[in-house]
Amino acid sequence: MNPNTPKTPLPPLPRTGDDRFREALRYARAEAMLTGLAALSLHRFTAAPPAGLIDRVDVLVPRARRLRSTGRVRVVRSAEPPQPAEIDGFPVAPVPRALADAVAALTDPGTVRRLLTEAVSGGHCEPAAVVRELNRARLLNRPHVVDAVDALLAEGRSLAEDRLYAMVREFALPDPLWNVDLRLPGGPHLGGLDAYWPDQAVAVELDTRAPRQDDDALWSEYTRKREHLERLGITVVHLTPRKLREAMDQQAAVVRTALMAASDRQPAAYVVVLPR
Structure with missing residues (x-):
């Protein structure tokens, strides 16, 4: 190879999920917390994608905040944001709220069903808390969500x-x-x-x-x-x-x-x- 030929630059190292989470929280600034699939990955849901594979990060902010979604950050607003948990140094929405925000953006019935049933089978929360959040988010009129809720309730009754x-x-x-x-x-x-x-x-x-x-x-x-x-x-x-x-x-x-x-x-x- 001619030593004067320019070398092809190496591709940048892939950014980690933690980097993406920090970037999203910096963008949203004060009073923001991770929600949706990002939060579920930190809650250790096996049905959620690994943090490094989540390209678009959901952040929950107070409704009054003037903030727009971007290509990498989806802004979710709440009139009464829940108290966040701290996981791995990140403020994270509780499981029921994170589930509702994730389900709102999902259309695959299998994924929705796996996430909802894992909430109960994994001991993260009770079925009633999940259904309450789905009802609040007006998601119980979607047939694939209703089917997943039926599976969730059956799992909850079996465990009880x-x-x-x-x-x-x-x-x-x-x-x-x-x-x-x-x-x-x-x-x-x-x-x-x-x-x-x-x-x-x-x-x-x-x-x-x-x-x-x-x-x-x-x-x-x-x-x-x-x-x-x-x-x-x-x-x-x-x-x-x-x-x-x-x-x-x-x-x-x-x-x-x-x-x-x-x-x-x-x-x-x-x-x-x-x-x-």
Whole structure:
């Protein structure tokens, strides 16, 4: 090669995801936080792209900020920005908000489904918090989001049931009848229960509702069922997935107290117990 021939310049080293995140936050300046896929990658979601593969970074800023999106930064505004977490030195939106901002820009049903189900299966948050943010962002009118939410709720219920089984086992509660329906003899259906102790007339129902448009109607149905059962002398204990995850010992104590108090109550009406 002729030594006087100019050498082809080497391509620049690829910039890291951290560099892109810093660039986006510098652009957005004060009160900004990472959201969307960038935030989910920092929350260690396996369904989110690695930080180095995220070309366009979402930043969440207060609504009053005068700031435009660019080719590398998408500006997301909020009237009431959440309190950010600090991960690897970056201010990062909480998982439910980051998910909603990511889903708003995604059209692939498989990706949306994987992100939503990982939020629950990975222990990042409860289904209700995710659905609340999706509802706030008006994303529940998109069919692929609705389908993903159904998968999310099924995953959340499955995990809550596993925790309920674990609570009974780990805290040595008497074995209940699992997943049963109650009926009056020759009468109407009283409703399904996740666990039932017939000798003590104590029932456990997992409250796995998610805040959607029909939440008031669903809560009214829960309330009517509970009141009907309690008029028959059956004690109904409502447990939420969050309480089972964060304070299982306290929930076990609530159930144990209800079982021990059975001897002080009037005998319950006779009901027929059927597998659900």
